[in-house]
Amino acid sequence: MDWHGFLQARPQAYLGRGAADRRVLALTFDDGPGRATPALLDALRELDVRASFFCVGAAMRAQPAFVQRLLDEGHELGNHSERHADARGIEAGQWMREEVEPTAEALAAAARDRPVAAAPLFRPAYGELDAAQFDALAAAGYVVVGWSVDPRDWLEPDAPGYVSCVVESVLARIHPGAIVLLHDGDDESGGARHGIVEIVRRLVPALRNQGYGLVRAGELMAAAGAGRTTAIS
Numbered sequence: 001m002d003w004h005g006f007l008q009a010r011p012q013a014y015l016g017r018g019a020a021d022r023r024v025l026a027l028t029f030d031d032g033p034g035r036a037t038p039a040l041l042d043a044l045r046e047l048d049v050r051a052s053f054f055c056v057g058a059a060m061r062a063q064p065a066f067v068q069r070l071l072d073e074g075h076e077l078g079n080h081s082e083r084h085a086d087a088r089g090i091e092a093g094q095w096m097r098e099e100v101e102p103t104a105e106a107l108a109a110a111a112r113d114r115p116v117a118a119a120p121l122f123r124p125a126y127g128e129l130d131a132a133q134f135d136a137l138a139a140a141g142y143v144v145v146g147w148s149v150d151p152r153d154w155l156e157p158d159a160p161g162y163v164s165c166v167v168e169s170v171l172a173r174i175h176p177g178a179i180v181l182l183h184d185g186d187d188e189s190g191g192a193r194h195g196i197v198e199i200v201r202r203l204v205p206a207l208r209n210q211g212y213g214l215v216r217a218g219e220l221m222a223a224a225g226a227g228r229t230t231a232i233s
């Protein structure tokens with residue numbers, strides 16, 4: 001579909017990048033929490049970075065301690081669906097009930113009395129979302145968060161030079177207001193994504209050397225004024 005035209009008509013409910021006039025960016029981590037998440041959190045704490053995690057409901061229930069730690073350490077949590085189902089072909093109401101609302105309840109239960117973001121954040125699995133699903137999310141108050149930098153960190157994590165390749169890919173594409181797509185959750189065959197830890201340890205100092213500040217995706221929203229339209233798939 002024509003995401004650009006579609007999203008331009010719905011700027012309040014979509015964030016694809018922040019404003020271009022501030023040298024800040026957001027690191028976002030999808031599919032977790034997973035087995036690599038504790039070591040990633042150690043690295044983020046050492047580096048003094050707060051990031052955004054788009055969590056899968058089923059993974060949150062399997063790893064409740066990780067979720068509490070994410071919140072305790074100041075990270076932002078968004079909804080990345082209940083089972084990471086491909087949304088194509090699922091009727092919007094059914095999809096909200098099965099894939100969005102259970103994870104929203106799990107996020108609310110985990111957050112308890114902690115302050116929550118101004119608007120709940122949602123990132124679609126595989127970037128797949130049809131117009132009716134998008135409108136259902138918007139009607140429920142969600143902001144759909146896309147990305148503007150995708151280093152494809154999920155691709156061939158065992159290949160030689162993988163970490164350098166991902167880091168260089170981000171550095172080649174980075175821009176003010178960037179939303180960087182990364183993954184900390186286990187892969188689809190259950191493998192841990194340990195490489196993310198070294199990626200972050202190398203990426204954060206390199207980004208700071210270029211003068212970038214690191215913020216949570218929700219903090220880019222106010223700066224963007226409204227959503228910016230960058231295709232999400």
Ligand SMILES: [Zn+2]
Nearest residue numbers: 030031125126
């Ligand atoms: Zn995902």
